[in-house]
Amino acid sequence: MQARMNNPAMLVPDAMGSLLALGRSLENAGVPVTTRAMVHLRASQINGCSVCVDMHSKELVDEGEPTERIFAVAAWRESPLFSDAERAALALAESVTRLSDRSDPVPDDVWAQATREYDDKQLAALVLDIATVNLWNRLNASTRQVPGGSWA
Numbered sequence: 001m002q003a004r005m006n007n008p009a010m011l012v013p014d015a016m017g018s019l020l021a022l023g024r025s026l027e028n029a030g031v032p033v034t035t036r037a038m039v040h041l042r043a044s045q046i047n048g049c050s051v052c053v054d055m056h057s058k059e060l061v062d063e064g065e066p067t068e069r070i071f072a073v074a075a076w077r078e079s080p081l082f083s084d085a086e087r088a089a090l091a092l093a094e095s096v097t098r099l100s101d102r103s104d105p106v107p108d109d110v111w112a113q114a115t116r117e118y119d120d121k122q123l124a125a126l127v128l129d130i131a132t133v134n135l136w137n138r139l140n141a142s143t144r145q146v147p148g149g150s151w152a
Helices: 015-025 033-047 050-062 067-078 084-097 108-117 120-142
Strands: none
Touching: 015 120, 033 050, 033 067, 033 084, 033 120, 050 067, 050 120, 067 084, 084 108, 084 120, 108 120
């Protein structure tokens, strides 16, 4: 596989720095690194972004996550391996990623579950994180970026 072009964020002046700065700003909002990586992985699986699936799977390995949990992210609802907070984050990630799949894109029960597990700052960070990973997925998938590339 060959990329159609360099990643657009690398071609537009200041775009990459701005996107990386947004990601860094979310690191201190109180959402565990592993939860964030699972959310990124799940959205990337849904969007078919091989670059991000590769990157976030490796991130979870680097964080010490057991392979069973990494493999189970795609089927988190059927797995006993996730906490209530992780389930809330994954449900929110799926809803925000699949906005056009239903008339109520983020159902009240999904939102309520997230508010039970996360405070406003954490919830804001999750929504921003999900939106950001969806942006990266769209950049990478549309230009057919190849896993293993350099992004910084």
